[in-house]
Structures are given as structure tokens and as C-alpha cells.
């Protein structure tokens with residue numbers, strides 16, 4: 001029999017499961033969907049088969065087990081059931097792989113135990129990811145399940161970038177170091193950018209700016225990450241939708257001692273009530289731009305702070321790389337917000353960086369250049385595709401190793 005060609009990608013959050021079923025012969029989507037508000041009375045499953053109408057079902061979906069069973073039923077209605085011999089593997093997005101997981105990994109008992117051991121450094125994400133894996137294992141115990149880690153691409157960072165300058169013994173005892181996140185996206189986009197330039201990724205240096213609601217930058221030298229802006233957790237680095245990004249860590253002691261706030265309160269403040277939403281009450285860049293265009297000063301200041309931080313990281317990673325072939329913008333803001341791209345690179349002509357106004361204004365789903373012809377450094381918009389990258393890595397591992405059923 002010919003090898004199975006389908007991969008199911010699962011991204012399990014604490015109260016949601018996003019999924020895509022891909023056919024790896026042509027990387028096409030056979031179905032995509034989302035289960036939201038798991039554990040509430042108002043859960044919702046939205047399922048869209050390729051070329052078909054979306055279907056929605058509401059009602060209470062008690063847990064991940066029920067969610068995945070509901071997904072399996074929807075897939076079966078389209079003749080794409082999880083019992084199909086065409087299914088080669090399930091690829092799981094796992095947020096934290098620590099220092100251990102540098103590559104996508106076929107999941108066994110030891111791998112599950114290690115993902116569990118990493119819960120203290122990813123208390124929100126890894127438990128949800130583990131639940132998704134265990135549920136999928138029950139549904140198809142015979143099928144290879146692969147973990148693709150958000151941190152893996154960043155494990156090539158040198159110690160000089162990965163370590164915080166704090167007491168080494170304390171840091172090691174508590175596994176405090178910079179891990180970085182969004183790695184699947186940074187890997188995909190840096191490679192796609194090299195391809196857009198017609199260059200070998202192994203010889204291309206790229207600054208990737210993943211600007212979604214969460215946001216991170218990375219410096220990629222010859223296909224390997226050498227620095228990234230998120231750290232022990234996704235809180236470090238750029239100004240984000242609801243996260244502060246970089247600040248003096250002493251702000252926390254100050255808020256504890258003088259503001260009387262608890263660690264949990266400050267955690268919520270910095271992760272959920274800061275960044276753009278903390279600065280101006282909105283975290284959606286579309287709304288912020290609309291307000292800026294109307295002359296709203298608070299929105300303008302929030303935008304300026306966002307851009308100032310972004311520009312600092314572009315400069316820093318330019319220095320880290322020494323030679324830059326391209327700057328690539330990706331994710332919701334990076335792919336759609338032309339004013340962000342223009343402002344982030346304004347005044348950097350001396351570094352060979354410029355944005356062509358007309359090209360920047362063009363909208364589209366394809367990877368494209370927005371720098372002027374002949375620019376020393378290419379500036380690109382490269383739509384990210386984390387699900388395709390997870391499916392590609394999963395399929396390569398399973399089919400490449402003959403590990404399929």
C-alpha cells in the first residue's frame with residue numbers, strides 16, 4: 001500500500017482546540033476548524049471542509065476529550081475520519097520544549113514525562129498541550145503523534161544570547177534562561193524569505209518580525225536562530241497587544257512594595273493589561289490606526305511606543321547579525337498593517353533599509369517584497385503558516401523514519 005499522506009495538526013489551548021487536516025502531497029487543507037470555550041455552557045465548534053460551507057455547533061463541550069471526539073465526528077461527515085488509513089500522523093503544537101527538545105519529536109512515555117516536567121516554566125500552555133496529546137492518543141493509539149515545539153528553533157541561540165546575566169547557580173537550579181517562542185513561525189518565515197529572494201537559506205541572514213497579538217523578533221543567521229526577543233516566558237521583548245515586553249525588572253518589586261500588589265496581580269497586569277491595551281485601551285492595530293487617523297493622542301502615543309521598541313530590536317539584530325539580507329514582517333499586524341512597517345523602518349536608509357510606499361500599500365496573501373528595486377537589504381511581507389510547518393515537520397519525521405502505520 002502507498003504511504004498515508006494526511007497529517008492532522010492540533011493546537012490545544014486551555015479552553016480551545018484549533019485543528020487543520022492537511023494533505024502532504026500538495027500541502028493543501030482538507031479541513032480547518034476550531035473548538036472554543038471548552039468547559040463552558042456556550043462552547044462552539046466551527047468546522048470548514050475544503051471547498052465547502054462552514055458548519056457550526058453550539059452547546060456544552062465539557063472537556064478536551066469531548067472536543068476532540070466532536071472534531072472527529074465533523075471530519076467523518078466529510079469522509080475524513082480519524083480512522084482513515086490515509087492519516088499518517090497527528091502533529092501537536094507544544095509551547096515549551098525547554099533545552100531538551102531541539103527537534104520535532106515522536107511522542108512516547110518519556111517525551112510526555114519531559115513535557116510535564118517543563119510545566120513550571122510554561123504553567124499555562126504545557127498542561128493544555130499535554131491534554132490534547134493524551135486525548136488524541138486515546139482516539140488513535142496506533143498512530144504516531146509528534147510534538148513540534150515553539151521553542152525548538154531557538155535552541156541554536158548561543159549562550160551569550162540565551163543566558164540572563166544573573167547568578168549562574170540560581171539560574172540553572174530553576175531553569176531560568178531565554179527560550180524564545182513562536183519558533184515554528186520564525187523557522188518558516190526565515191526560510192520562506194530566503195526562497196523569495198532566490199537564495200539558499202543556509203547563506204541568508206534574516207531579521208524576522210512576528211507581529212501578532214503576541215509579538216517577537218528573531219535574528220536568523222544562515223537558517224539558525226542566534227537571538228530572539230521573548231525569554232523565559234513570552235513576556236519579554238516587543239510591546240505586544242496586551243503584554244508590556246521589556247522593562248526594568250525592578251518595576252515588579254516597586255509594585256509589590258509600594259503598590260501592595262501580589263505576584264499574581266502583577267503577572268496579570270503585565271501579561272493581560274499592558275502593551276497596547278494598557279497604553280490606550282485597544283489591542284487591535286486596526287482600531288489603533290483608526291484612532292490615530294482621527295487625531296487621538298493616546299492611541300498615537302501607544303503606536304509610537306510600539307514602533308520605538310520595534311525599531312530598537314531591528315537595530316539590535318542588525319548589529320547581532322552584522323550583515324542582513326532581509327527584514328521580514330509576518331503575523332496579523334506584520335502582514336496587514338502597512339503603517340507599522342513604514343514607521344518601523346523610517347529613517348534607516350543609512351542601514352540600507354527602506355520601504356517603497358506603493359509596494360507597501362498593496363495587500364495580498366502571497367510573500368512579497370516591499371523594498372525599492374536595488375535596495376541593499378530586502379524588506380518582505382511573508383505570511384506565516386505555522387500549521388503547514390508543523391505538518392511538514394511531522395510528516396518528514398514520520399514518513400522519513402518509516403514510523404508510520
Ligand code: ADP
Pocket residue numbers: 211212213214241283284285286331332333336337
Ligand atoms: P495571534 O495569533 O497572536 O492571536 P495574529 O497573528 O492573528 O495574532 O494577529 C492578530 C492581530 O493582528 C490583531 O490583534 C490585530 O492587531 C492585527 N491585525 C489583523 N488584521 C489587521 C489589519 N487588517 N490591519 C492591522 N492589523 C491587523
